[in-house]
Amino acid sequence: MKNYIETTTLQNIFRILLSVFMIYAGFSHLSFNRVDFQAQVPDWVPLSKDLVVILSGIVEMILGLALLFWKNQRVNVGWFLAIFFVLIFPGNIAQYVDGKDAFGVLDSDRARLIRLFFQPVLIAWVLWSTGAWTAWRSSKK
Template sequence: MPKPSKRTPAEIVRAVGRSSLAALLAVAGASHLTWGRRGYRIVVPDWATKATTLDKDAIVVASGVVEVMLAGALVVLPKERTVVGWLVAAFFVAVFPGNVHQWQTGRSAPMMRTDRARFIRLLLQPLLVVWAIWSTRGR
């Protein structure tokens, strides 16, 4: 019977960070697919519909599906953890222009009802990128 490997405190903190990131993505994805769906449509920039040939609702649904899939991948694909982390980081970068658009236009969405909240989210977005990469590196 193989001995269980001991994890360092840093590995434990990283695992908690990774689990928290998965939970955040799962809740965000669920909100895009259910209770927040209508609210998120109003903040999708018009240029996104032209660039993707999808309507605003389809973009909201697609982003929710991607968030749920990334959350699941963080949990069920431990051997692919680093790749998944980079995919999560890339997703956060990909949605950033939409967040900038929402802040510039002042359009409200679930949990983003003030200019201050929208601006703080812009500042937090790079931290999400770092969180995704940091929490998925190593063992």
């Protein structure tokens, strides 16, 4: 499978938007939303909630920067970010199941449930905008 595939202008715009979002989210993990992100760390994780938030914030910033600047590895970065979104999904589920509020908007079961449906959208977004899905499909032909 290729590490780089040509993408459209629309894909590039959405990839850049996602990368800015990831960098911002990672920065917010380390600063003003740190406590809110701790609410997403499931109690069964055997590490300090603060450590998990710090590490995931660093990973988000690295992936966001890679998504923005590492053109020749765009497909691989897309797959890594998609896997990252899958790995953090149990935290979103735990937040819903445990009824933990966060960010001033995730303050009801309904809001937390709706949020769960956005994770697959993020995964599809990254796989489409990086060309990862297209590269995988073309490698199967």
